Amino acid sequence: MLKKTITEALEPLATLFFPPHCAHCKTRLEAGMDFCSDCEALIERIKAPRCESCSQPYDCLTGEFTCPNCRGEAFYFECAVAVVRSRSVIRDLIHRIKYGKEIWLARVLAQIAAEGLEDSRLVDEEFDALVPVPLHPKRLREREYNQAAVIAENLSRRTAIPVLSALERRRYTTTQTALDRKNRRQNLRNAFSVVKNADVTNKNLLLVDDVLTTGSTLDACAAVLLERGASSVRALTVARG
Numbered sequence: 225m226l227k228k229t230i231t232e233a234l235e236p237l238a239t240l241f242f243p244p245h246c247a248h249c250k251t252r253l254e255a256g257m258d259f260c261s262d263c264e265a266l267i268e269r270i271k272a273p274r275c276e277s278c279s280q281p282y283d284c285l286t287g288e289f290t291c292p293n294c295r296g297e298a299f300y301f302e303c304a305v306a307v308v309r310s311r312s313v314i315r316d317l318i319h320r321i322k323y324g325k326e327i328w329l330a331r332v333l334a335q336i337a338a339e340g341l342e343d344s345r346l347v348d349e350e351f352d353a354l355v356p357v358p359l360h361p362k363r364l365r366e367r368e369y370n371q372a373a374v375i376a377e378n379l380s381r382r383t384a385i386p387v388l389s390a391l392e393r394r395r396y397t398t399t400q401t402a403l404d405r406k407n408r409r410q411n412l413r414n415a416f417s418v419v420k421n422a423d424v425t426n427k428n429l430l431l432v433d434d435v436l437t438t439g440s441t442l443d444a445c446a447a448v449l450l451e452r453g454a455s456s457v458r459a460l461t462v463a464r465g
């Protein structure tokens with residue numbers, strides 16, 4: 225905790241002594257920029273047409289669209305907004321914040337996530353709290369911080385919406401990516417719970433995570449929050465796989 229606080233306190237000082245560089249390729253930049261123009265051009269923003277529910281983009285401009293990700297699914301969240309595709313530059317940044325202990329990237333990723341608050345599905349909502357998707361304590365010890373939580377803290381500073389760490393991960397889900405859809409859901413059932421004393425009753429909540437893949441993690445989180453009396457749950461992620 226102390227370590228994180230010190231890192232955050234030193235951030236403005238670091239910018240002063242170390243001029244800004246592209247978060248991806250390290251090219252020297254003007255102040256106030258996170259990416260050089262080459263890297264910026266590689267960031268794919270998710271725009272309409274896309275699935276209203278899970279943000280899956282699609283090409284077809286006319287006619288009926290059935291989302292291949294959501295077909296036959298009823299999610300507990302109202303919608304999951306993802307801002308960019310998890311490819312090239314973005315995939316690299318997310319990998320570095322997760323496995324490279326580059327906590328400073330939370331600011332860059334939160335800046336991107338903040339664009340999602342302007343999405344038509346979120347812009348008119350009033351959120352009582354940002355709820356980060358939790359890590360299992362074992363992973364938290366390995367990584368030293370939860371990337372979803374530090375992104376949520378950065379978003380909170382921009383929006384004044386408080387962070388409510390209402391969830392905990394009880395089960396260690398190791399082989400999640402190797403499982404198919406049905407087994408993923410099964411594996412995630414009971415993996416999350418609402419922490420003791422966290423009051424989510426009648427609250428409009430915004431789940432925050434780094435990446436959405438199928439939406440099943442966000443769905444499992446939304447289910448337990450609604451079960452404990454939250455009035456609505458929406459989700460915002462930086463990227464979509």
Ligand SMILES: [Zn+2]
Pocket residue numbers: 246247248249250251259260261262263264
């Ligand atoms: Zn660059």
Ligand SMILES: [Zn+2]
Pocket residue numbers: 275276277278279280291292293294295
């Ligand atoms: Zn969908």
